[in-house]
Amino acid sequence: MKGQAFNKRLRFALQGLYVAFCREHSVRAHLLAGSGVILVLLMTRPPAIWWAIAILTVGVVLMAELLNAALETLADHLHPEQHPEIGAAKDIAAGAVLIAAIAAAMVAVAFWLR
Template identity: 45%
Template sequence: MEKRRPTFIRSRLNSFGYALKGISAAFKSEVNMRWHVISAGLVIAAGFYLGLTTIEWVVICFAIGLVWMAELFNTALEVVVNLVSPDFHPLAGKAKDIAAGAVLIASLAASAAGLLVFIPHLWELLQKYT
């Protein structure tokens, strides 16, 4: 009997499932990914507390997404490098260092965006209670 191909919708749902499986694997195996998730949760909680505007939420969401995306790419690259070069090789180390640098740049950019969004709100809050 011939195996049936999944429908278009089933195929798309499968794709989402694979993506969620990948995110879950990174969360379980990477301490830095867990820190990024915790940090994002704290930023989101602070955003609700301080009453961010729509555009400020856009900036925060993009910043969080940028960092998570960089961390996921970094994790994927590390897995592939470890697969093809299980023993130490300087080029493998260089590739991993460059990917880690990308995460650092994304994190610094997100931190700058967060400061630009949150400092005026925190300043206003401080003025209110002093």
Template identity: 40%
Template sequence: MASDYQEIKKKSVGLKYAANGLKYALTNEINMRVHALIVCVVIVFGFILRVNFTEWVLLFLTFGLVLTAEVFNTAVEVMLDHLAPERHPKVGIIKDLTAGGVLVASLIAFIIGCIIFIPKIISYVF
């Protein structure tokens, strides 16, 4: 069963839809804005503390991990709010699970950031 959306999608580039999704997440989800702000701050500190190429690669992988997890979390929340607008214990569990995925990604990013930045901060200060 083809929907109107599928017909429209065949005629245009999917990049537009992806950009719309990112725009939605940034405008409607405070956590996405917080993560994006942290990414910007880490990039600035990366330049100040002279992060090397390998460290940049690791940082950008972790940026992608966290931001992707947050986008998926937002997608699941929007979908569940649409499909089950009434309060349901299973919906709550699913939302908690996706939020937990974002937390895991964020903790991994934090640990990698500490591994990269703490030695640089110590050598910068002393």
């Protein structure tokens, strides 16, 4: 399956987004929060740098959430039974989402204090 055409790989990626959106409540929640951020940007019309920071931040949070969902899906499929190392892997991935969310909250505070 290596070396597929670009449009095929794009289709796989879009399919992945669709699957994550349908299956994962937290992906939907973060997508909703991201839409809220875009709405705030449209309403407040800040300088371009804030658009860049906000869009990058939303992207990083969504990316962390998607990678977390991918890891959980893989772990649950390959090892459905309980195992401390599976738990550790899931906790680490959840930690990555938490870091991204804290960074996003700090960006939001900086935006309101600007």
